[in-house]
Amino acid sequence: MLAFLARRLGASVVLLFVTSFVTFMLLSLANQDVGRQLLGINASPEAVAAKNASLGLDRPLLVQYADWLVRAAQGDFGRSWFSSEYVTVAIGNRLPVTLSLVIGVTVLTAVVGYLLGVWAGVRRGGIDRFVQVFSVAGYALPGFLVTIVIVIVFAVQLRWFPAIGYIPITQSVGGWLSTITLPVIALSISAIAGIAQQVRSSVIEVARADYIRTLATRGLPRRLILFRHVLRNASAPALTVLGMQFVGLLGGAVIVEQIFGLPGIGAMTIQYTTRGDVPVIMGLVMLSAVGVVIINLLVDLGIGWLLPKARIS
Amino acid sequence: MKKRILGTIAAGVAAALLLTGCAGGDEAAPAHDDTLRIGTMSVPTSLDPIDAIGGTMPFFQAVYDTLILRAPDGSYEPMLATEWAYDDTQTELWLTLRDDVAFDDGTAFDADAAKANLDRFRDGGGPNAAYLAGAEVAVLDATHLTITLPEADPGLLFYLTDSAGLMANPARFATEDALVTTPDGTGPYVLDTSATAIGTTWAYDRRDGYWGDDPDFSTLTISVFDNENAIVNGLKTGQLDSALLQTADQQLAAEQDPALTLQDVLFDFQGVLLFDRGGYVTPALADPRVRQALNFAVDRETMLSVVRDGRGEVTSQVWGVDTQGYDAALDDHYAYDPERAAALLAEAGLADGFELTLPRLTSIVTDNIATALQTDLAAVGITLTWADVDAGTALKQIFVDREFSGMVMNMGQSSSDWIAYSTLIAPGTFNFFGTSDETVQRIAGEVRALPEDQTADLYRELNAHIVEDAWFLPFYRMTYKLVTVPGIDVVTQAGQAETSIYNYSLAD
Numbered sequence: 001m002l003a004f005l006a007r008r009l010g011a012s013v014v015l016l017f018v019t020s021f022v023t024f025m026l027l028s029l030a031n032q033d034v035g036r037q038l039l040g041i042n043a044s045p046e047a048v049a050a051k052n053a054s055l056g057l058d059r060p061l062l063v064q065y066a067d068w069l070v071r072a073a074q075g076d077f078g079r080s081w082f083s084s085e086y087v088t089v090a091i092g093n094r095l096p097v098t099l100s101l102v103i104g105v106t107v108l109t110a111v112v113g114y115l116l117g118v119w120a121g122v123r124r125g126g127i128d129r130f131v132q133v134f135s136v137a138g139y140a141l142p143g144f145l146v147t148i149v150i151v152i153v154f155a156v157q158l159r160w161f162p163a164i165g166y167i168p169i170t171q172s173v174g175g176w177l178s179t180i181t182l183p184v185i186a187l188s189i190s191a192i193a194g195i196a197q198q199v200r201s202s203v204i205e206v207a208r209a210d211y212i213r214t215l216a217t218r219g220l221p222r223r224l225i226l227f228r229h230v231l232r233n234a235s236a237p238a239l240t241v242l243g244m245q246f247v248g249l250l251g252g253a254v255i256v257e258q259i260f261g262l263p264g265i266g267a268m269t270i271q272y273t274t275r276g277d278v279p280v281i282m283g284l285v286m287l288s289a290v291g292v293v294i295i296n297l298l299v300d301l302g303i304g305w306l307l308p309k310a311r312i313s
Numbered sequence: 314m315k316k317r318i319l320g321t322i323a324a325g326v327a328a329a330l331l332l333t334g335c336a337g338g339d340e341a342a343p344a345h346d347d348t349l350r351i352g353t354m355s356v357p358t359s360l361d362p363i364d365a366i367g368g369t370m371p372f373f374q375a376v377y378d379t380l381i382l383r384a385p386d387g388s389y390e391p392m393l394a395t396e397w398a399y400d401d402t403q404t405e406l407w408l409t410l411r412d413d414v415a416f417d418d419g420t421a422f423d424a425d426a427a428k429a430n431l432d433r434f435r436d437g438g439g440p441n442a443a444y445l446a447g448a449e450v451a452v453l454d455a456t457h458l459t460i461t462l463p464e465a466d467p468g469l470l471f472y473l474t475d476s477a478g479l480m481a482n483p484a485r486f487a488t489e490d491a492l493v494t495t496p497d498g499t500g501p502y503v504l505d506t507s508a509t510a511i512g513t514t515w516a517y518d519r520r521d522g523y524w525g526d527d528p529d530f531s532t533l534t535i536s537v538f539d540n541e542n543a544i545v546n547g548l549k550t551g552q553l554d555s556a557l558l559q560t561a562d563q564q565l566a567a568e569q570d571p572a573l574t575l576q577d578v579l580f581d582f583q584g585v586l587l588f589d590r591g592g593y594v595t596p597a598l599a600d601p602r603v604r605q606a607l608n609f610a611v612d613r614e615t616m617l618s619v620v621r622d623g624r625g626e627v628t629s630q631v632w633g634v635d636t637q638g639y640d641a642a643l644d645d646h647y648a649y650d651p652e653r654a655a656a657l658l659a660e661a662g663l664a665d666g667f668e669l670t671l672p673r674l675t676s677i678v679t680d681n682i683a684t685a686l687q688t689d690l691a692a693v694g695i696t697l698t699w700a701d702v703d704a705g706t707a708l709k710q711i712f713v714d715r716e717f718s719g720m721v722m723n724m725g726q727s728s729s730d731w732i733a734y735s736t737l738i739a740p741g742t743f744n745f746f747g748t749s750d751e752t753v754q755r756i757a758g759e760v761r762a763l764p765e766d767q768t769a770d771l772y773r774e775l776n777a778h779i780v781e782d783a784w785f786l787p788f789y790r791m792t793y794k795l796v797t798v799p800g801i802d803v804v805t806q807a808g809q810a811e812t813s814i815y816n817y818s819l820a821d
Contacts, residue, residue, distance in 0.1 A: 033709040038358065040366065040440040041712050041742045047438040084359040084493040085511045093510040148542075156549050163546035164553070165536075261536075261543035263513035271539055276705050 012293040078279040087283040097264035104184035109191040117199025138193025147186040164261030202234035243299035345800025349530040352544040352556035361492040362479035363439035374814040377498030379478035387728030387807035403465035416482040424458040429483035444472040465761040467731035529819040561622040575794040580810040584787035589718035590748040597667040604783035608647035609654035625789040633726025635807035638772030654693040666694025673699040728808025730772040
């Protein structure tokens with residue numbers, strides 16, 4: 001296990017380095033006129049040159065990257081070019097918003113999607129057809145449309161929940177719940193559809209496997225077979241999908257964040273990428289990369305726990 | 314069992330729909346509490362006065378006073394300066410300052426502090442540093458100073474109501490970036506750093522012992538959004554108290570809520586800035602008849618209807634409605650007349666038309682604008698080609714490399730005639746080829762030598778000349794909507810899109 005973790009850690013360091021280098025180069029090559037963009041078209045060429053120099057942009061690209069890397073390794077990601085915020089503070093302000101959404105969606109999706117999938121896979125019949133229709137609808141309905149309908153009905157018209165904004169959990173648990181409930185529901189619909197469909201298919205497939213039939217013919221209780229063998233084996237693919245959804249949501253909740261006016265990482269990614277704010281984008285990319293590494297590791301460990309056979313590889 | 318479940322779900326949905334239909338609209342408007350929550354799409358790059366620019370001024374006005382106050386109608390009123398006067402040459406401005414204002418750390422606001430601010434603004438390399446280029450500030454005594462200009466600049470008083478006039482605590486200047494996120498001024502509010510999340514929400518508390526009239530609001534919050542849909546939802550649900558809406562569809566959404574109050578704001582015009590009046594890139598544009606033909610060729614009414622649902626006013630002039638030089642009669646100077654456009658082109662020896670290439674910034678030139686302009690110009694024989702430009706390099710391509718003859722742009726219309734002149738007419742950023750003529754130079758010279766209240770006729774003459782000579786191809790002024798919830802009063806600010814902080818109050 002330790003060797004496995006060490007290997008994964010080593011690979012992760014290489015992954016983070018390559019990701020940072022490629023991202024930095026691509027962003028820097030695309031940003032040709034930062035000083036001008038910051039100061040506007042009325043600024044003199046001298047002022048623009050001075051601004052570029054103050055940001056260190058008059059140095060060779062590799063020197064700029066090396067400087068960034070050394071500081072980033074010490075936890076200093078610099079300041080936003082366009083809002084002067086410290087990158088760590090800017091991300092730190094927005095991360096709780098996105099984590100609230102992502103964790104909420106993941107929990108809701110895992111519970112509801114798993115239950116629906118198992119129910120449909122085991123019972124089949126009407127509930128199975130319902131889950132399949134729900135899954136197709138969940139996939140087919142455009143996310144932004146669902147979100148807009150939800151906000152209009154439950155926030156603007158009924159006033160059951162706030163239409164915009166975010167209240168930190170540290171400020172008010174009730175307020176926090178009220179601000180994330182609708183966004184979490186909006187994001188969960190397609191996610192639940194995906195997990196339910198995945199679990200349903202896996203349950204049906206595993207239930208038809210020879211070793212399950214063998215266990216049944218030996219007289220093992222149906223409930224024991226279901227919980228100890230069918231669900232355990234059927235859960236691994238769902239866990240993989242759940243992990244991918246979690247990572248995707250870190251930066252992928254853009255539309256929901258925009259519609260609900262939530263100051264999260266997704267909306268931030270769009271804003272700062274549009275402006276070409278390299279220090280912030282680098283911070284976001286690193287956050288995302290670290291998130292991918294951690295989630296993949298957790299998924300691997302989870303699958304290893306569920307399926308001991310998988311630990312060998 | 315199954316039927317019972319389905320029946321319960323159906324009843325729930327019906328109840329929800331019933332409630333949806335009944336909710337909202339008819340509730341009595343309660344008195345507003347003393348908080349003001351503004352939604353905006355403008356983001357300040359910092360809260361240091363040297364970084365202040367147009368749309369972000371409210372963030373600064375909350376914490377910094379300006380030397381001179383610009384009233385809602387655009388006139389100038391005392392603020393930190395109580396009196397001012399020019400000498401006969403209009404190159405030296407005397408200012409008398411208040412003697413009862415201090416910063417929070419006890420540092421007095423006096424002439425030395427004002428000079429430190431003005432010098433720093435001039436030399437700080439900010440976006441508007443050119444406002445004070447060449448200006449020399451001299452302290453006469455604690456409450457008097459002079460600003461001496463290398464040549465008369467009729468915009469100086471305006472600058473002192475704007476970014477150049479914001480006064481910060483000079484004790485903070487020695488520390489680099491000290492004011493970027495922790496502003497220190499004498500304004501009506503102080504920044505609440507614990508409740509502020511730079512980049513998303515700025516929270517301010519009313520200043521204790523403010524030297525002027527206390528604002529009505531004990532707290533002020535300015536939140537930044539990246540789309541107007543969220544802002545409108547915030548207004549409808551009372552989570553926001555005021556915002557400026559620019560897009561036609563969101564204005565329509567706000568209009569459907571009878572509880573909201575909407576006021577027209579005419580600030581930006583949209584049109585083609587024809588830089589190349591000397592014909593350096595497109596030789597045909599050197600002939601005024603060709604530029605006039607362009608103006609006659611565009612069907613502004615249809616374009617306004619298609620692009621902005623008619624929310625605006627067609628115009629042929631770049632002077633704004635709040636200026637002295639504005640002449641309503643000039644708005645339809647170039648009424649849609651493709652036959653006349655074709656005739657003018659023929660007179661100029663271009664009966665077969667010519668080719669024009671303009672950069673396309675998709676954030677401004679939407680598909681319907683691109684198509685409308687292309688179609689209108691093609692009808693008189695002008696082939697318009699859109700060059701796709703990258704947002705990151707567009708400014709350099711257009712303003713530094715001078716690759717194009719013009720560009721479609723949304724431009725704010727200041728309440729100051731001189732700002733209109735210096736921004737668009739004088740050689741500079743938007744006249745980078747430096748084209749001019751005798752009429753323009755004569756009028757500019759005469760305006761410089763006169764007090765502002767004696768210049769109205771000259772500006773009207775200048776405006777008429779610019780329109781007749783077709784320096785630009787304006788389409789229309791865009792109507793924005795300043796929206797407020799019940800209980801909040803606000804007055805629009807002349808020559809400014811986002812209204813000033815001072816213009817908000819609690820309704821009686």
